């Protein structure tokens with residue numbers, strides 16, 4: 114997929130045209146500390162509900178992604194590859210060239226009302242984070258949540274962004290009329306590791322405060338413990354302290370996921386590893402010799418350890434106080450390829 118599939122806006126600059134082809138975008142920068150060095154490409158998308166190719170392998174079939182690229186800048190982010198579909202750089206470009214589908218709320222409202230839409234579950238935050246910093250300025254999610262609430266359309270959100278708390282009222286309103294699943298991603302609590310590998314994200318403790326707030330206000334929230342990073346966050350005492358902190362936050366579930374390194378993410382992660390932990394490069398090359406995933410034995414070991422710890426600390430679906438209509442988001446996994454646009458109009 115290329116840019117021309119996404120845009121109908123006629124306003125463009127020469128630089129944009131060079132980047133994205135004849136049909137282009139409005140490009141903005143903001144001279145505030147949190148957005149310094151970030152370029153926003155505002156587009157008017159043609160479609161906003163995406164069907165996930167090979168959805169049978171995914172726990173969800175339909176997604177909505179109002180942004181492309183992510184200033185949270187996680188070194189391991191599997192979505193880096195998707196920036197190459199727009200001829201954008203998958204390294205720093207993914208962290209700093211952010212595509213904003215400015216018409217996402219109105220488009221979603223229209224597509225949800227289409228006779229061809231049958232009210233299936235919609236997953237958000239499955240490609241890039243819908244509560245990344247840009248959302249503080251563009252405020253697309255309130256309109257999206259309002260549209261979903263008004264159609265009583267079930268949905269789930271996965272995020273590392275504390276900004277989700279801004280929309281607490283809307284989430285509660287939606288949960289009164291449909292199924293809402295929320296998960297926060299916290300792979301580890303090691304502060305030193307967080308600063309280098311997830312440099313643009315809120316600290317793990319702040320994310321766990323989000324879980325705590327959601328729990329205290331009656332909205333259950335699961336934690337996706339992802340990624341567990343081999344040799345850097347997988348020691349038994351590290352797993353224990355992470356699961357203990359997750360339990361203390363009131364999470365309704367914990368789902369571990371070991372780091373995977375698909376093309377796009379792999380090169381970026383490995384160059385980071387060579388800079389910060391050069392002694393681990395050889396071990397990684399061996400562990401990921403078969404491809405993007407760590408060996409099954411390793412994944413099973415981590416899963417077992419985390420499940421045992423979760424049981425020990427009392428994390429589970431039987432936690433009291435979770436409204437029927439609110440449950441943790443299904444464990445998200447990477448979309449296998451560029452989602453196709455669903456054309457309803």
Ligand code: SF4
Pocket residue numbers: 183184185186187189190191192240241242245273314
């Ligand atoms: S928050 Fe999620 S989407 Fe954003 S960079 Fe990190 S892993 Fe990628």
